[in-house]
Amino acid sequence: MNVSLILIILLFGALVTYLAGDKLASKVALFFGLAAAGCSIVLLNHFNLGENISYISQWITSPKVSFALKADGLSLAMVLLTTVLTSIIILSSFGNDFKNSKAIYSLILFMSFAMTGTFLASDGLLYYIFWELSLIPIYFIALIWGNGDAEERKKAVVKFFIYTLAGSLFMLVAFVYMYQKAGSFLIEDLYKLDLTVNEQKWIFTAFFLAYAIKIPLIPFHTWQANVYQKAPTLGTMLLSGIMLKMGLYSLIRWQLPLTPLAAKEYMYIFIGVGIAGVIYGSIVALRQKDLKKLLAYSSLAHVGLIAAGTYALNLDGFRGAVLQMIAHGFVVVGLFFAAEIIYRRYETRIISEMGGIRSQSPKFTSMFLILVLASVALPTTFNFIGEFTVLYSLSQINIWFALLGGTTIILGAYYMLKMFQHVMLGETNTKVFAYVTFSEGLTMIIIIAVLFFFGLYPKPINDLITPSLEAILNTINKYN
Template sequence: MGGFPILSIMLLVPLVGAVACLFVNAGTARMVALVATLIDLALGILLWASYDIGGAQWQFTESADLFAGFSYALGIDGIALMLIMLSVFLMPVCIGASWQAIQKRVGEYMAAFLLMEVLMIGTFAAQDIFLFYILFEAGLIPMYLIIGIWGGDNRIYAAYKFFLYTLIGSVLMLVAMLWMVNEAGTSSIPALMVYDFDPGAQTWLWLAFFASFAVKVPMWPVHTWLPDAHVQAPTAGSVILAGVLLKLGGYGFIRFSLPMFPEASAQFAWLMWGLAMAAVVITSLIALVQHDMKKLIAYSSVAHMAIVIIGLFAFNVQGLEGGMIIMLSHGLVSGALFLCVGVIYDRLHTREISRYGGLAINMPKYAVLFLLFTMASIGLPGTSGFVGEFLSLAGIYQANSWAAFVATTGIILGAAYMLYLYRRIAFGQQVNADAAAMPDLSARELLLLGPIAAVVLWMGVYPESFLAPMRADIALLDARLDRAAPASDANLFIGEAAPAATVEPAEGAH
């Protein structure tokens, strides 16, 4: 794009908007936030349209040395591009979802969301390891404020738990980063991705990064902060937490753990598979017995992110592509499901599943959209959920058939708890008069859910749009991992002929 600093402008627009929101009244703050997020969405679409598939690995690069050992370096590959697009797509939806729900300290609320957009885009675009760390950790602050100030009755406990869990794990990561930069002589992420660290050191470095990323994903058993955070957060807070912030952990594994420490990643593949298999089954069973809609969807998030981890640590192209597609799909679908909860919560002010029932009668538009997102969460063919789960399971089956078997049971359990939720809310008798009197979706709510529904179907019908920009980067990562890939227990020969069976000649034969 001829030296046009599009990534810096994408950071500057919401930053200026955040500052402006602090000095204007509530109505103006809402408009400023909406305009800033829509400008960033337009810039994101321009970024995607200008991205050269098959071109250089790192595009739109910008760099400026700030002080010794630290530089302001930005750039994206296809993987970062897709996650930035997810961020800029969901952010105007979050502002729209908060239009009427948030009535106190509106300016500060909008500023917190815009600041979070700056930090999310910056984290995905950072090419300096210390810049990544600062932005990665700073993302905690606006989310902590959103939960702690605008959350539910138990918001302070949830905010502290969220902050402490995610911060403690990251201290070890900083120590590892300092050692790596001293060892490799550079803080450039692209350079570190191809640097060969000593296999003995890789073990400790991998564990240090794991401590941070496992909490962010979150992986079982360090997932307990997530249901509390979701239940207490306002609707838009849940959307962006599930939609983008959980993806920072998956992105960390793709960008750091796998390419920088391939031998250690293979060494700990059994640990990742084991924790992910436990998460898929345990959190799905917990989701089945929930009475609170938000808690049910929060536990389903842990199960879906576990399938992401299984895919990423399959050490093959199908698994890596599947993990990325599930991250994008889950960002859209879980965000939409939290919006669906928010829609009926705004009308009845309860998340208790038993208070609803028969909503398909008086809210048919809502019931149709909720059904679409429920089916996408289950992984119905034709929706975004199917593509990612199919690729992930195909990938892990090549690596470990037992992990594939357990992950598949998780998908069956997922169908059980999501269909059970939908039946109790949309179908059945209307026993509560207040629920039966609720009006259907307003034009604003349709405008929020409609575009997400369109993209969920687009990704399900034509996933190539989303896979094409990432394909070359995933192939490079796969080539880097190839030397360390653990032995497979599945007798599959993908893309090549199986070796011919050798038959020993009978004794005495000529």
């Protein structure tokens, strides 16, 4: 099956959505989002039947650049995450009334197109192009449809755009350097390069700067909280649910296999950076008064743990990181959507101005509580599988890494349950909390169902991603 079909659906969908006009834009976008998700499932079935899911065509003669796409278990897992969450995010926005809605929904599909291309590209320059293309739609989504003071929003969004673009330029230089030695940007050819330790250190650093900003990892996180707060909620969902996974995925796909000697030398340092993010993000989350900012710093803590598991350079670390990427994608989208539901009724994101929702909407309170408990890795939820596997992988390196990384569960439980208490409990609020609509309830139920299903039965994802991760580990260990 031609893997480029999914990109065609998303790109064509973005165009049709814009031409459909404002009244039909959301429904047309949802149709194409679901079509892309359906195509992803069909690709998965073909992959499970043993078919080679790839496409390659000569694109530029000099330098030699190919339009090369390839889907293995790892990339398919990320493509499924992207297309399914894109559909959920579009559905969640049905309660919003956007000006020029045809533009924002077409930008969502275009961003999904670029992110999907990033996960599928097997040519370094093509990968870089998709990586940069994903910045353009989120820049306009946050700038035009964001909230808060226009000047402050502009500063936050421009800082994010320039910061991430500048970091990516180091990655481009690294690709150009490797092309001069390999004569090709194809990932298979780059994997075969016999780079010296010094060369690998420079390339490792160049890739790290691009990925650390995108994920983000401390101290490269300074753009995150403000952009998450200023962006419209669907933009925040795209950033936290999918876009940051591009950086985490790229650690496994590109950085570590291309620079295995440097990765092993720097292992303890970057595990430490990840764990520092866990502790820092959790402590700062405790002090937040804005609900979206609290969730932003909570996300920072969780991705720090994922990065630490990735840099552990063992199968459990890789597997746990990918499982947690997917679990985090669903739970963080659910939490930001719950915050949006509250904002639609109370028109505030300040935690102290909420409270008393439980007495007015017990069903919504129950769903919100499930998402909170999933976020803190309650057993039977998907997040527990990912976090436990990552912590187990860290214990294989050093038990102290696992103990320090485990603070995400303790601190997370404290600030998330404290937040739940202030937001949902207490005396009945003077503002009326209207009943949850059908689209709102359906969105929440879908997310919760995914979290419970894979929390109880993660085997399908394990079976899908493990062979790809084993192959990448073999590449990393080729110098042993």
